[in-house]
Amino acid sequence: MHDSRVFHRQLQKRPPVAVGGEGVHIIDADGRRYIDASGGAAVSCLGHGHPDVMAAMHRQIDRLSYAHTSFFTTEVAEQLADLLVATAPEGMSHVYFVSGGSEAVEAALKMARQYFVEIGQPQRRHFIARRQSYHGNTLGALAVGGNEWRREQFRPLLIDVTHVSPCYEYRDRRDHETPEQYGQRLVAELSETIGRLGPENVMAFVAETVGGATAGVLTPVPGYFRGIRDLCDRHGILLILDEVMCGMGRTGTLHACEQEGVVPDLLTIAKGLGGGYQPIGAVLAQGRLVEAMKKGSGLFQHGHTYLGHAVACAAALAVQQVIRRDDLLARVRGAGLHLHRRLQERFGAHPHVGDIRGRGLFWGLEFVRDRASQTWFDPALRLHARLKAAAMAQGLMVYPMGGTVDGRCGDHVLLAPPFIASDAELDAIVDRLALALEQVLADISLAS
Numbered sequence: 169m170h171d172s173r174v175f176h177r178q179l180q181k182r183p184p185v186a187v188g189g190e191g192v193h194i195i196d197a198d199g200r201r202y203i204d205a206s207g208g209a210a211v212s213c214l215g216h217g218h219p220d221v222m223a224a225m226h227r228q229i230d231r232l233s234y235a236h237t238s239f240f241t242t243e244v245a246e247q248l249a250d251l252l253v254a255t256a257p258e259g260m261s262h263v264y265f266v267s268g269g270s271e272a273v274e275a276a277l278k279m280a281r282q283y284f285v286e287i288g289q290p291q292r293r294h295f296i297a298r299r300q301s302y303h304g305n306t307l308g309a310l311a312v313g314g315n316e317w318r319r320e321q322f323r324p325l326l327i328d329v330t331h332v333s334p335c336y337e338y339r340d341r342r343d344h345e346t347p348e349q350y351g352q353r354l355v356a357e358l359s360e361t362i363g364r365l366g367p368e369n370v371m372a373f374v375a376e377t378v379g380g381a382t383a384g385v386l387t388p389v390p391g392y393f394r395g396i397r398d399l400c401d402r403h404g405i406l407l408i409l410d411e412v413m414c415g416m417g418r419t420g421t422l423h424a425c426e427q428e429g430v431v432p433d434l435l436t437i438a439k440g441l442g443g444g445y446q447p448i449g450a451v452l453a454q455g456r457l458v459e460a461m462k463k464g465s466g467l468f469q470h471g472h473t474y475l476g477h478a479v480a481c482a483a484a485l486a487v488q489q490v491i492r493r494d495d496l497l498a499r500v501r502g503a504g505l506h507l508h509r510r511l512q513e514r515f516g517a518h519p520h521v522g523d524i525r526g527r528g529l530f531w532g533l534e535f536v537r538d539r540a541s542q543t544w545f546d547p548a549l550r551l552h553a554r555l556k557a558a559a560m561a562q563g564l565m566v567y568p569m570g571g572t573v574d575g576r577c578g579d580h581v582l583l584a585p586p587f588i589a590s591d592a593e594l595d596a597i598v599d600r601l602a603l604a605l606e607q608v609l610a611d612i613s614l615a616s
C-alpha cells in the first residue's frame with residue numbers, strides 16, 4: 169500500500185480502511201466487522217446505513233445540495249428548526265445551525281458576548297468554565313475547555329477563561345458530604361469565583377450537562393445545576409450548557425438538562441443531531457437573547473460558509489424524525505438499564521474498575537490500579553491506548569481516554585452505543601470489552 173497522504177490523527181500509523189456500515193457495525197476493507205459501541209465519539213445514534221436517513225439525504229441531493237444562507241433559507245432547515253424549537257427547553261425560540269460541536273460552542277460564546285453588548289453591558293468579558301471539561305478544539309472552545317493536556321501548548325493563543333472544579337463525585341465528594349451538600353459546595357465555589365471577577369464583568373458559565381470525552385461521563389449530583397442556575401440568575405450571568413455529546417437523546421431524554429430541571433440560555437448540540445450522516449451542530453437560543461439582537465443591531469455578527477447546509481439539515485431532520493417515530497428515547501432508557509446491569513455484573517467488583525457512571529446509553533468506566541486508594545495506573549503505561557487497540561482486535565469500537573483525573577493521570581473508557589442496539593448486541597459489547605481489558609491488564613502486569 170502506498171504512503172497515505174491523509175494528515176491522519178496519528179502520524180506514525182495508519183488506521184484500517186472503513187468501507188461499509190450496517191446497523192451497529194462498521195466493516196473494514198478486509199471484511200472485519202466492528203461493533204460501534206461508542207458511536208465513534210458518541211455520534212452514531214442510529215447506527216450506520218439507516219435506510220430512512222439515506223433516503224432523505226438522497227431526496228435532498230436530487231433537489232438541491234447547497235444554497236448560501238446569506239441568499240436563501242431551505243425547507244429542510246426551516247422544518248428542522250421548527251422541530252428543534254418545538255421540543256426544546258422552555259423559552260428557546262431559535263436555532264443557529266453550524267457544522268459541528270466546536271463551531272456550536274464558538275457561536276454560543278460569541279452570542280453571549282454580543283448579547284451583552286446589545287443590552288448595554290459591554291464590560292462583561294469573562295467566561296467561567298470547569299476543569300476537565302471538553303468543549304472542542306477550535307481556539308475559543310479550547311479556551312473554555314478545561315483539559316490541561318489539550319490546552320498546554322496552545323495556551324499563549326487562548327482567551328483568558330477562569331476554571332472552577334468539575335462535578336466529579338467519585339473523586340471529589342468528601343466522606344461526610346451528601347451528594348447534595350457536595351453540589352452546594354461547588355455552587356459556593358462558583359459564587360466565590362464570580363465575586364472575585366466582579367459579577368458585573370461575567371458573561372457566562374459554560375458546562376457540559378453530563379461531562380463526556382475528557383473525564384469519562386461525569387453525571388451531575390442532584391441540585392447542582394439548579395444551584396448554578398439560581399446563582400447565574402442572581403447576577404444576570406448566562407448559563408451555556410454544552411450538550412454536543414450528552415444531548416439529543418443520549419442520556420434518555422432529548423436534552424440532558426431536562427433531568428436537572430434547569431433551562432439554559434444557550435444550548436449547544438451536535439453529534440446525535442445528525443447521527444454522523446452529515447456534519448451538523450446547532451445552538452438553541454432563548455428568545456430574549458434573539459430579541460435583543462433583533463431590536464438592536466439586527467444581526468448576529470458571525471457566520472460560516474456551510475451554515476444550515478441543506479443535505480446536513482435533511483439528514484438531521486430524518487434522524488430526529490426516526491427517533492420520534494420509533495420511540496427511541498424509551499429504548500435508550502430501557503437499553504440503558506440493561507447495559508448498566510451488565511456492566512455492574514461484569515465490572516462492579518473488578519479490582520481495576522473504580523467507578524461505573526452514566527445515564528441512558530452513555531456510560532463511563534474509570535480504571536484504577538487500586539480500588540481502595542483510587543490510585544491510577546502510571547500514565548506511561550497508556551492503558552487507554554492499549555485498551556483501544558485490544559478492543560479493535562476484538563472487533564469492538566470503544567472510546568478510551570487518558571488524563572481522566574487531571575489531564576495527565578487516570579484512564580477511562582466511554583461507551584455510547586447506537587440507540588438501535590439490541591440487548592444481545594449490548595451483551596456482546598460488555599463481553600468483548602471484558603476480554604480486551606483482561607488482555608491489557610495481563611500485558612501491563614508483564615510489562616511492570
Ligand SMILES: Cc1ncc(COP(=O)(O)O)c(C=O)c1O
Nearest residue numbers: 268269270302303304380412413
Ligand atoms: C461536549 C463537547 N463539546 C464540543 C465538542 C466538539 O465537537 P466537534 O468535535 O464536533 O467539533 C465535543 C466533541 O467531543 C464535545 O464532546
